[in-house]
Amino acid sequence: MTATAIYAAGAVCWRVVDGRMMVLVIHRTVHGDVTIPKGKVDPGETLPQTAVREIKEETGLTVALGVPLGVSNYPLSGNRTKIVHYWAAEVSDDAVRHSTFVPNGEVAALEWVTIKKARSYLTFTSDVEILDAFAELVDGGVTRTFSLVVLRHAKAMARSDWKKSDATRPLTERGVQQASTIVDTISAWHPKRITTSTATRCVTTVTPLSAASGIELKRTDNLSQDLFEEGKADIRSVIGKRVRSRKTAVICSHGPVLGDILREIALATGTPTGAYISDAASLEPGAFSVVHLSSTNPSSGIIAIETHSPRV
Structure with a gap:
């Protein structure tokens, strides 16, 4: 992020009503325009956090992010630029029932419309371009998705400074901070499973996420660096299970193992490697890549991959 830019994030919120694809547009009170839900990044936030928070504040809807749709850039006064990152976000019937929206000083109304009607409603060309990116997913039949969040453990004590078993090597103070700060960002995808190497540095990395989400950790030696270096790690079985389940999951492992994890995701979904x-x-330690796959047909391949770095 730069000092000359204002960053924001939002999402094309969608649902299927009576067999028809509908997207959400908001009618803003003060500006008198029609837009896609979005808003500016608050201090200390990541872009995925912002997208989920802004949708909740503007529409009253709780959503999980899906596939990234692109970035809009447009000039502002004072020689500044606004940069807006967008995702797709399916809205469940339960989320609609529990929406807290009431007309207010910022948003006058919410409206669910077809993609065709949304194109004619939206005030800004940049919003239409993002909507078109979503329409491509719809046309490709890959709207409903799940994610595999491949996470490298946070910063750990150096091997040379640790005299005990490498599997028990702990996180540094910075690593502990990283483990805490990634919670809200990963939570933007609403993971349902957390699978981790049995190494202390991996388990400690995902423990704050487990505590915040209530998801019990699934520990496996098949993601450990020790078994990997011995050539005994069965990464394929771990990834195959996660792909078959079609549920968003976090997979925490070690730097040397990550390449094989990503390759197995590609192979399990019929995606050419490259x-x-x-x-x-x-x-880097504490960073993660989010791999987006089709919920209806995972074998159609990887739809998108996005990578996020830790804030500390």
């Missing part, structure tokens, strides 16, 4: 696998696996 340099993008190495890019997604080249994570």
Whole structure:
């Protein structure tokens, strides 16, 4: 992020009503325009956090993020630029029933419309371009998705400074901070499972997320660096289970193991491998890549991958 830019985030919220794809537009009170839900990043927030929070504040809807749809850039006064990141976000019937929205000083009304009608409603061309990116997902039949969040453990004590078993090597103070700060960002995708290497540094990394979400950790040696270096890690079985379940999951492991984890996701979904696998696996401690897959047909391949770095 730069000092000359204002960052924001939002999402194309969608649901199927009577067999028809509908998207949500908001009628803003003060500006008198029609837009996609979005808003500015608060201090200390990440972009995924902002998207979920802004949707909740503007529409009263609780959503989980789906596939990234792109970035809009447009100039502001004072030689500044506004940069807005967007995702798709399915809205469940339960979320609609529990919406807390009432007309207010910022948003006068919410309206569910077809994609075609939304194109004619939206005030800004940049919003239409994001809507078109979503329409491509709809046309491709990959709207409903789940994610595999591949996480490298947070910053750990150096091997040379730890005289006991490497599997018991702990996080540094910075690593503990990283483990805490990634919770809200990963939570933007509403994970349902957390699978981790049995190494202390991995378990400690995802323990705050487990505590915040109430999801019990699933520990497995098949994601451990020790078994990987011995050539005995059965990564394929771990990934196969996660793909078959079609539920968003966090997979926490070690730097040397990440490349094989990403390759197994590609193989399990019929996706050609390439340099993008190495890019997604080249994570600093505490960073993660979110791999988006079709819920209805995972074998259609990886839809998108996005990578996020820790804030500390």
